[in-house]
Amino acid sequence: MEWTGARYADKPTVEVTTWIAAPPGRVWELVSDVTGMPELSAELQSVRWLDGAAGPAVGARFAGRNRHEALGEWETTSTVVAYDPQRVFSWAVGDPDEPGAVWRFRLEPRDGGTELSQWMRMGPGRSGLSLAIDAMPEKEQKIVFVRLREFERGMTATLEHIRQRAEA
Structure with a gap:
């Protein structure tokens, strides 16, 4: 990723792609199991479905508990915004109409x-990163760049x- 000098309001993005020697159905089982994601992430500590949901569907909500060395611990609520089995699974963090991230x-x-x-x-809604930017507005582009990395x-x-x- 190159230095873009992006600000949070620019809604910067990052994407990573890989090829897997397994059929989409097998890969889908793994990516659509949000409660299993903490095993795959250093930052995400736990996930639980909310409002009686037992799995992903558009509109279903889940809570995620996170930990980061510089940002501390926090919990987010996410809403599934796209769910097309074996093709697309997407969620908005915070308010789905003004998410802190998608x-x-x-x-x-x-x-x-x-x-x-x-x-x-990132964005357009406020997130934990917004607090760091509020505290050091002159460093916003660096804060955004470091977080994207x-x-x-x-x-x-x-x-x-x-x-x-x-x-496997």
């Missing part, structure tokens, strides 16, 4: 396996864990 997995059958992409967009590293590791599990 995350998405996209699957595509390719070369006898599955191309898997994980994408995220952290997301990119975390997403790369998550996709590698998914690849290993799907191919």
